[in-house]
Amino acid sequence: MRKDKERQGRTQISQGLNFVKEFLDRLPKMPSHYCRKDTHKLYLEPMFQSYADIYREYSSVCEAESKTKMSRTVFVGELKASNISIFVPRKDQCDLCCEFSQGNADETEYNQHRERKEYAQTEKAKDKEAYGHDGRTKVLCVDVRRVLLASCLKASALYYKTKLQVHNYTVFDMTSKDVVCFVWNEVHVEGGLNASEFASCLVSYLEGSVDSFDKAIIYSDGCTYQNRNRVLATALRFFCVRYGKTVEQKILERGHTQMEDDSVHATIVRRLKNMDIFAPLDYVNLIKVSRMSPRPYDVRYLTFDFFRDFEKIEEGAIKSIKPSKEANVTNICAFT
Template sequence: METVCLMFIENTVLKKNPAIKPLCRYTFDCTLKERNIAFQTPKKDKFDTCCSYESKNLDIQIYEEHIRRKEQARDEKNRDKVLGAKKEAIVLAQDMQAVKVCPYLNGSALYYKTKLVCHNFTVFDINTHHCVCYWFNETEADLTANTFASCIVDYILQLKDLSKPVIIWSDGCTYQNKNVVLSNALLGLSVHRNTTIYQKYLERGHTQMEVHAAIERNLKKSLIFTKRLL
């Protein structure tokens, strides 16, 4: 990782300033240590199928089929994005963010305190980048299919133009996205509003969504407080 970064820096600087003479690797390492700079390899969870294949515990045919489905789903999503860009369809991505707790502070004493569990279900328009966050805590709703069906139906009902088909992308989480409650709710909505709604799923283990990374980056340096109501 450090070698690659060093080569990139050298090539970039030398192209802009050919007269500059590159220093040695030792100088580079000393400068990093002096300025307290380090390179970190990004961490990314791998799916069980991929890990099993890398450890030679999985047949190659099963792994290749898994990769084929992953590429097929991503290609289909890219085609839908093109339809959305042409305003021929409304392309949505729905997902549940990782559990959040409130209050969220750096105080060590709070580690042992009871916290309020909060959830954030997001519906994101891939083309317009319009996002609605359905934020609720454990006292307001539970994590059942009825809750998520209510959120997505509420979002679609607020759309001004339902003459175009609505395409919903999500992962294959059963209680959240892949259940008869949500399917029946969307079916009833499509009949009532005379529109077409598609449900499409990404391959398990490769379900990167567009919006949660931005939320996590903004929350990383933020503090969340609670207020006592008298």
């Protein structure tokens, strides 16, 4: 009798663990936007804000489906073992600085890192000051915000439904404070995000204001598939040759990429709080009214025919941006 009870108990635990895995498999996930090159973690959509939130949902599903419910400790342990997180990593969280603060990083490497960080931020401040009233030089910062989801509703039953990923590429003019947001959803691109999509947005912005400047200085983070790649370099070269302009691209130090356009994202997030999104166009309307002063954001909703494939350019194409033949050399901080 005792052995039967022990066997039954082991069976229940096994079934309970299997259902935890099944429950986690049901949840829609997405890769980290900022750190996809550095981590294989998957992140739950932003409906859940804490372990308590997701465990509460798990408990209600167990009750509804008459499943054995495991303890919160076991549940969270399985969540971590599955490499799933509810916390989206911040792009400005510096791994090296965190390691140094804990005594796990080389001091020489850390000091060089700090020097690069301070140099990059000082360079940006100098450009803003030097060209702020120049009239013929644009100082811009560009970034693509974290992935938005459509629909995005507060009803928990809709969490399990497939959603469209919506992207917002932002161009911020540091002098005029004008902002252009290029918004599109995954339906209008093939094979996922790639460098040509971001290059298309930036070149379109430059072409739209080509008569108002002779030189553009563009600041960005060092995300490889967005900003530090030969496709974008080729696209900017294509623009410069075609229109007789000068473009400088400057890349901030990893982990310290705070830029003026961060305020755009923060404003949109505040506006989005407690609002329901039913379709991608709802984001367009929301972003338009997120700022009133000095001017509303200029929002451009893109479809598939907007994007250009700069990878197919052959004449004048840049074959490589690496300053060295050594593997893994990507510490490029500027292009002209």
